Structure formats: structure tokens, C-alpha cells
Amino acid sequence: MAYKVEKASEIAENIFEYWINAPHVSKNAQAGQFVVIRIDEKGERIPLTISAAKGDLVRIVFMGVGKTTKYLSTLKSGDYVLDIAGPLGHPSEIKKWGNCVLIGGGVGIACLPILAKALKSAGNHVTGIIGSRNEKLLLLEDELKEDCDELVICTDDGSKGFHGFPADILKKKLEETNIDCVWIIGPAIMMKITSMATIPSKTKTFVSLNPIMVDGTGMCGSCRVTIGGETKFACVDGPEFDAHLVDWDELMSRQRIYPAQEKESLENFQEHQCRCGEHHHE
Amino acid sequence: MSKRDVKERIQDFLEVDEGISENNAVLEATRCMECVRPNCVKGCPVNIDIPGFISAVAEKNFRKAADIIKSDNMLPAICGRVCPQENQCEGKCVLGVKEKPVRIGALERFVADWERKNGIQKPDIAKPTGKRVAVVGSGPAGITAAAELARSGHSVTIFESLHAPGGVLTYGIPSFRLPKEIVKAEIDEVLSLGVELKLNHIVGRSIPVDDLLSYDAVFLGTGAGLPSFMGIEGENLNGVYSANEFLTRVNLMHADSFPDYDTPVLRGGKVAVVGGGNVAMDSARVARRMGAEVFLIYRRREEDLPAREAEIANAVEEGINFYCCANPTRIIGGPAVTGIECVKMNMKSPDESGRPQPVPIEGEEAKFIIEADVVIEAIGQSPNPLLISLIDALKKGERGNVIVDENGMTSIPHVFAGGDIATGAATVIEAMGTAKKATAAINEILK
Numbered sequence: 037m038a039y040k041v042e043k044a045s046e047i048a049e050n051i052f053e054y055w056i057n058a059p060h061v062s063k064n065a066q067a068g069q070f071v072v073i074r075i076d077e078k079g080e081r082i083p084l085t086i087s088a089a090k091g092d093l094v095r096i097v098f099m100g101v102g103k104t105t106k107y108l109s110t111l112k113s114g115d116y117v118l119d120i121a122g123p124l125g126h127p128s129e130i131k132k133w134g135n136c137v138l139i140g141g142g143v144g145i146a147c148l149p150i151l152a153k154a155l156k157s158a159g160n161h162v163t164g165i166i167g168s169r170n171e172k173l174l175l176l177e178d179e180l181k182e183d184c185d186e187l188v189i190c191t192d193d194g195s196k197g198f199h200g201f202p203a204d205i206l207k208k209k210l211e212e213t214n215i216d217c218v219w220i221i222g223p224a225i226m227m228k229i230t231s232m233a234t235i236p237s238k239t240k241t242f243v244s245l246n247p248i249m250v251d252g253t254g255m256c257g258s259c260r261v262t263i264g265g266e267t268k269f270a271c272v273d274g275p276e277f278d279a280h281l282v283d284w285d286e287l288m289s290r291q292r293i294y295p296a297q298e299k300e301s302l303e304n305f306q307e308h309q310c311r312c313g314e315h316h317h318e
Numbered sequence: 319m320s321k322r323d324v325k326e327r328i329q330d331f332l333e334v335d336e337g338i339s340e341n342n343a344v345l346e347a348t349r350c351m352e353c354v355r356p357n358c359v360k361g362c363p364v365n366i367d368i369p370g371f372i373s374a375v376a377e378k379n380f381r382k383a384a385d386i387i388k389s390d391n392m393l394p395a396i397c398g399r400v401c402p403q404e405n406q407c408e409g410k411c412v413l414g415v416k417e418k419p420v421r422i423g424a425l426e427r428f429v430a431d432w433e434r435k436n437g438i439q440k441p442d443i444a445k446p447t448g449k450r451v452a453v454v455g456s457g458p459a460g461i462t463a464a465a466e467l468a469r470s471g472h473s474v475t476i477f478e479s480l481h482a483p484g485g486v487l488t489y490g491i492p493s494f495r496l497p498k499e500i501v502k503a504e505i506d507e508v509l510s511l512g513v514e515l516k517l518n519h520i521v522g523r524s525i526p527v528d529d530l531l532s533y534d535a536v537f538l539g540t541g542a543g544l545p546s547f548m549g550i551e552g553e554n555l556n557g558v559y560s561a562n563e564f565l566t567r568v569n570l571m572h573a574d575s576f577p578d579y580d581t582p583v584l585r586g587g588k589v590a591v592v593g594g595g596n597v598a599m600d601s602a603r604v605a606r607r608m609g610a611e612v613f614l615i616y617r618r619r620e621e622d623l624p625a626r627e628a629e630i631a632n633a634v635e636e637g638i639n640f641y642c643c644a645n646p647t648r649i650i651g652g653p654a655v656t657g658i659e660c661v662k663m664n665m666k667s668p669d670e671s672g673r674p675q676p677v678p679i680e681g682e683e684a685k686f687i688i689e690a691d692v693v694i695e696a697i698g699q700s701p702n703p704l705l706i707s708l709i710d711a712l713k714k715g716e717r718g719n720v721i722v723d724e725n726g727m728t729s730i731p732h733v734f735a736g737g738d739i740a741t742g743a744a745t746v747i748e749a750m751g752t753a754k755k756a757t758a759a760i761n762e763i764l765k
């Protein structure tokens with residue numbers, strides 16, 4: 037059985053939003069969980085965070101970085117993906133924390149809407165801080181304005197909002213007010229650096245780890261990460277963990293097991309795409 | 319039985335053992351003495367009427383032979399290939415005392431392969447009972463349970479978290495030992511009984527526990543999928559795999575055909591495999607087929623290797639280098655693996671299992687390093703905790719298994735379990751045997 041992409045759109049530069057018909061996922065999806073997608077028979081299984089769920093539809097938002105995500109980005113509304121499994125992973129710890137700050141970096145911003153909604157309905161005051169390199173890479177601003185009590189936008193180059201990093205805003209907020217819980221979701225290096233801001237105040241800080249996965253169900257150990265000196269499987273024990281316990285260097289090193297293969301795979305794909313493109317023009 | 323030439327077979331993933339011809343099967347069948355109190359049957363976990371089917375083979379009545387086998391074993395083409403016959407049926411055959419036991423496994427496989435070629439007969443299905451049964455997991459336990467329950471007239475749905483059914487038969491055991499067409503054929507046969515298969519459904523997540531428990535009966539066959547790691551230094555270096563990951567990448571995701579298939583795997587010039595069971599042999603032989611020089615490290619003696627005899631012999635022939643009486647102490651490198659440090663082991667008096675207890679030899683001289691760019695740990699799997707940890711009322715054992723009574727019933731009266739989730743990592747045929755018992759009990763409560 038294949039699953040229909042009901043709506044596919046590019047919502048920022050090289051960032052895509054898909055609504056996929058997958059009731060088994062959408063009906064049970066909670067904040068913090070993810071899906072595993074396989075596009076076709078020869079495809080790799082890749083994990084993508086659940087960004088929203090509505091009726092039978094589940095939303096994913098992804099950036100075209102390598103073969104699979106670039107190939108995925110060529111699908112159009114009405115196309116199908118062969119497999120979508122989920123929801124996977126532990127849901128975020130939703131309860132009445134008080135003052136929550138949610139930080140999204142780059143495509144990690146996509147993880148915030150579902151989380152913000154859940155935290156707000158649990159009675160929290162939610163501040164969103166989203167950051168990207170420049171204005172063209174910002175996403176879901178309008179939606180997050182609705183979902184959060186307050187939304188701060190940052191860009192590295194100052195093309196929109198605050199000129200600087202979400203970490204700068206977080207530091208300021210920590211000085212100004214009492215913050216009970218922080219979520220930081222984005223590239224590993226961004227999560228590592230940003231979460232340093234909450235170490236002095238020992239503010240509870242969650243990050244969503246993104247090691248390389250295969251099954252996403254706890255069966256292979258590909259996704260193992262070290263948390264407080266203990267090995268955990270991010271797909272079943274996480275993906276959210278206490279930021280202050282994460283072995284970041286190991287995570288970042290394990291994200292780079294296959295650089296040569298990733299390059300080969302992408303080049304192969306792009307070459308093939310060019311060739312197919314030529315055929316179209318004939 | 320003819321085996322493909324070593325030089326040829328280490329270049330591909332085609333089946334090593336080509337089976338026996340019809341003539342040889344009939345000839346082998348005539349060796350059986352058709353014992354009145356057949357020991358072999360006691361050795362078979364599902365008590366197949368072995369002399370019965372063998373005498374049908376001797377009469378060249380292969381259809382009858384197939385029917386006899388199938389009344390006790392739904393998946394004979396698989397069991398004939400992967401059962402550890404030397405510890406089971408063949409190990410008990412009286413002829414084994416003086417000469418060689420009857421090659422029961424090879425005959426079973428022959429019959430099953432014959433039936434597949436000549437058209438499988440559909441079993442009778444009872445009138446619909448209107449009862450709904452959920453089967454979780456599509457490994458040998460789940461498939462067997464689904465088939466039995468469907469034949470009893472229940473409406474059966476199998477939920478499988480992966481994108482392909484079969485459990486270990488699909489993602490674990492490589493095709494050179496168990497061709498995937500065979501697994502597919504056996505599963506298709508079960509589905510043809512009207513069983514519904516829902517892939518990509520993780521029970522406990524895609525199917526909430528309450529929904530699961532709302533079925534009239536539930537069978538849990540979620541297997542022993544949780545890989546163990548040794549807990550030594552260097553284990554999270556790049557290039558260290560659990561056997562599950564390595565085998566899944568190749569068998570399920572076809573990383574051997576990268577970049578035609580998208581999933582990568584590190585091929586490794588030198589690969590060290592830790593362990594001595596079937597999982598270790600499979601990992602070693604897969605790595606060998608992808609061009610590596612392979613070293614297998616096992617803490618006890620060669621004669622203690624728990625893998626199937628035939629596969630140890632195949633691994634030796636295929637040039638796997640065995641380091642027995644050795645145990646890894648740390649993995650070296652950074653960020654990628656460069657080697658594995660081991661210590662030589664001494665054998666002390668046997669433990670309860672009858673195998674000698676390995677103890678590390680003291681001193682630096684007992685240590686040695688094997689160069690490797692990939693390390694595969696095949697030191698065991700425990701029961702998959704994902705679902706069972708979400709069902710509070712389920713009693714679990716110390717080894718993480720689900721506790722069941724002699725009928726496979728769990729602490730929840732309409733929930734049954736069988737296979738590795740109940741027994742801990744065992745064998746295909748035991749998984750099927752426990753599943754059959756559980757389905758008989760399910761039929762009782764659904765009456």
C-alpha cells in the first residue's frame with residue numbers, strides 16, 4: 037500500500053511541506069514524535085519529524101540535503117510514497133511547566149507548531165524563537181504567531197527580525213524572566229551551542245536528537261547516542277533528551293559515517309535526473 | 319545435497335546449498351527404518367510425523383509427504399533450511415548412533431520445494447466465527463499464529479512495524495541461506511487464507527494499546543529484536559555495528575547493491591565479527607560476500623560454537639578466520655574504527671549449560687589487537703520492549719520476556735504470546751511451536 041501526498045509545496049528556499057494521507061500516523065501523533073518514510077522500493081528509510089496532524093493527514097517539513105530528501109522534493113501533490121511508519125519515538129513531556137521557550141533553528145522550526153499547541157493547551161505560556169541564516173529560509177512564521185504567546189524571529193544576516201542567533205535572545209530572556217522549560221530543535225551544532233545558555237541557571241532543556249536511523253523502532257542500534265554516560269537508542273528512548281547530558285561530539289561524529297556514500301548517491305541521482313530531463317526535451 | 323563452489327558463491331547472495339535431487343531424496347528416504355517409537359519425532363519441537371512423511375517420499379508420493387508435514391509445520395521450506403537439525407530431529411535419529419542420521423531436514427526441504435513447484439494445496443478453512451484476532455509481528459511466530467487462526471475461521475489482522483513481513487526471516491537470515499522468494503511464497507500462502515497484513519504499523523504507537531486490547535484475542539509475536547552491546551570502550555565509534563543493523567542494512571535494505579539501492583553500509587576491508595551463533599556466522603559471511611577479509615572472535619572453544627553445524631562448516635570453507643578462546647576488551651580508533659583489542663580466554667569447568675566458562679587470561683601477553691575497519695557485534699538479542707513496556711498489565715520476566723503459561727497465555731486472559739518475545743532468542747521452529755500452542759488456546763477461549 038502506498039500513501040498519497042495530498043499537498044506538496046515549497047515553503048522556503050529548498051524547504052518543503054507535505055501533507056501525507058496516513059491515518060495510522062495522524063490519528064495517534066503527538067508532539068515530539070517522528071515518522072520513517074521510504075519513497076520507493078530502492079529507497080532508504082529516513083526519519084522526519086511530525087510537524088502537524090489533521091484528520092487523516094500528517095505534515096512533514098524537510099530540507100533537500102541529499103539523495104532521499106532531494107528526490108522526495110520532486111514529488112507533486114497526488115504522488116505517492118511507498119511507506120510511512122509511525123508515529124515513532126516518545127512524545128514530548130507535555131505538562132504544566134509554566135513559562136516555556138521553544139527554539140527552532142533552520143528546518144527544525146518545523147517541529148515547533150505541534151509542540152507549541154500541545155504546551156499551550158496544557159496551560160503554559162509559550163515563547164517561540166525561530167532563527168535561520170536569512171529571510172528566505174524562514175518558515176511557518178504566521179502559524180507560529182498563532183500558536184505561541186510571543187514569537188521572536190532572528191536571522192544570522194539580519195535580513196529579518198533580530199540580527200543574531202536565537203541563543204542571544206534566550207540569554208536575554210533568562211535574565212529578564214523566570215523560564216521553566218526550554219526546547220531547542222535544529223542542527224546538532226546549533227542545539228549544542230544554544231543549550232549552553234541554560235547550563236548556568238540549570239533550566240530544564242530538551243533537545244531532539246537526529247542521529248542516523250534505519251528502522252526507527254529500536255531494533256538496530258544505529259541511532260545510539262550517549263546521554264549522561266549511558267548508551268541510549270534515540271528512536272525509542274528519545275528522540276528528545278536532556279540537553280545538558282548529551283555527548284554532542286559523538287552525535288556529530290556519528291552523523292558523518294557515510295559522507296562518501298552520500299556524495300556518490302546524490303551525484304548518481306543528479307546525473308540520472310539530468311539524463312531524464314534531456315529525454316523530456318526531445 | 320550439493321553445495322555451490324566456494325569461489326563462486328562468495329561473490330553473490332544466491333543459495334549455497336542447492337538441495338537434493340528427486341532420486342537422491344527417494345534413495346535417502348529408503349534409509350529410514352520407520353521406527354515404531356521414532357526418536358526423531360521427539361527431537362522435533364513440533365513433532366512432525368517424520369517416518370510418515372519419509373515413507374511417502376520413498377513411495378514417491380510427494381503430495382502426501384507435504385500434507386503430512388504441513389499438518390504440523392506451516393513453513394517446511396524454511397525449517398528444512400534453517401533448523402539446527404543436529405540438535406533436533408537428526409540428532410535423535412537412531413541411525414546416527416552407528417552411521418549417519420537420515421537427512422530429515424534435506425528431505426523436508428525437498429518436499430516443500432516440490433510442493434511449491436507443483437502447486438500448493440489450500441487447506442480447508444472453517445466457517446467464519448465473527449471473532450477478530452490481532453497478531454502483532456510477522457515473524458515465524460506471527461505467521462504461524464495467523465495461519466492457524468485464519469484456518470479456524472477467525473478474522474485475522476497482522477500488524478508489522480517494518481515495511482516488509484517475515485521478521486528475522488526477512489531482515490536477519492541472509493538469502494544465501496534462505497532465499498527471499500521462499501519466505502515470500504510462504505507468507506503469500508498465509509495471506510491467501512484471508513489474513514489481512516498491515517505493514518508500517520507499530521503496535522503501541524500506530525495502534526494504541528487500548529485498540530489492540532479491544533480485539534477478541536491478541537497474539538504477541540514481537541520477537542527478540544533488541545540488540546545487545548558489549549559495553550566496552552570504543553563501541554560508538556563509526557564502523558561499529560550491531561549484527562541486527564548490519565544484516566538489516568544488507569538483507570532488508572539491499573545495501574550490498576548500493577548505490578542502485580539508496581541505503582549505504584560500510585563494506586570494510588577488514589571486518590571483525592564478535593560472537594559464535596548463527597547471527598555471527600551470517601554477519602561474517604555477508605561481510606565476506608561484500609569483499610572483506612573477516613575475523614570471527616568467539617570467547618569459547620571452536621567445538622562450543624552454538625551456530626548450526628552446516629553453517630560453521632560453510633563459514634570455514636568461505637575463508638572466515640576464527641579466533642576462538644578470545645574476547646574483545648576495547649575497540650580502537652576515532653572517529654572511525656581501526657582495530658579491536660582482545661584478550662585470550664581460559665576455559666574453566668562447565669556451567670549449567672554444559673559449556674565451559676571462559677575466563678580472561680591475566681597479563682599483557684594475553685592481549686592482542688586485530689586490525690579492522692568494521693566491527694560487528696553479534697552477542698545476542700533480547701525481547702523487543704517497545705510494545706510490551708506499554709502494556710502495564712502484562713507480566714514480564716527478568717530477561718525482558720513476556721511471561722506465559724504452558725498454553726501461551728499472558729497475565730491478560732485474552733492476550734497470548736509466542737516465539738522469541740516469550741522464550742527469549744530461540745529458533746524458528748520453536749517460535750512456530752509456541753505459536754501453535756497459543757492458537758489452540760485462543761481457539762478454546764473464542765468458542
Ligand SMILES: Cc1cc2nc3c(=O)[nH]c(=O)nc-3n(C[C@H](O)[C@H](O)[C@H](O)COP(=O)(O)OP(=O)(O)OC[C@H]3O[C@@H](n4cnc5c(N)ncnc54)[C@H](O)[C@@H]3O)c2cc1C
Nearest residue numbers: 082083084085098099102103104105246247248249291298
Ligand atoms: C528523529 C529525526 C527527525 C528528523 N526530522 C527532520 C525533519 O523534520 N526535517 C528534515 O529536513 N530533516 C529531519 N531529520 C533529518 C533527516 O532524516 C535527514 O536529513 C535525511 O535522512 C537525509 O537523507 P538524504 O538522503 O537526503 O541525505 P544524505 O546525503 O543521505 O545525508 C545527509 C545527512 O543527513 C543525515 N542522515 C542521512 N541518512 C539518515 C538517516 N537514515 N537517518 C537520519 N539521518 C540521516 C546524515 O547526518 C547525513 O550526513 C530528522 C532526523 C531524525 C533522526
Ligand SMILES: Cc1cc2nc3c(=O)[nH]c(=O)nc-3n(C[C@H](O)[C@H](O)[C@H](O)COP(=O)(O)OP(=O)(O)OC[C@H]3O[C@@H](n4cnc5c(N)ncnc54)[C@H](O)[C@@H]3O)c2cc1C
Nearest residue numbers: 455457458459479485486490521541596737738744745746
Ligand atoms: C541473523 C539470525 C540468524 C538466525 N538463524 C537461525 C537459524 O539458522 N535457525 C533457526 O532456527 N533460528 C535462527 N535464528 C533465530 C530465529 O530467527 C528466531 O528465533 C525467530 O525468527 C523468532 O521468531 P519470532 O516470530 O518470535 O520473531 P521475529 O522473527 O523477530 O519477528 C518479530 C516481528 O515483530 C515485529 N514487531 C516487533 N514489535 C512490533 C510492534 N510493536 N508492532 C508491530 N510489529 C512489531 C518485528 O518488526 C518483526 O518483524 C536466527 C536469528 C537471527 C537474528
Ligand code: SF4
Nearest residue numbers: 362397401406407423
Ligand atoms: S521442523 Fe525442524 S526439527 Fe522438525 S523435522 Fe523439520 S527440520 Fe527437523
Ligand code: SF4
Nearest residue numbers: 350351353358411412
Ligand atoms: S529415528 Fe531415524 S530411522 Fe527412525 S524413524 Fe526417525 S528418521 Fe527414521
Ligand code: FES
Nearest residue numbers: 252254256257271
Ligand atoms: S534506528 Fe534502529 S534502533 Fe534506532
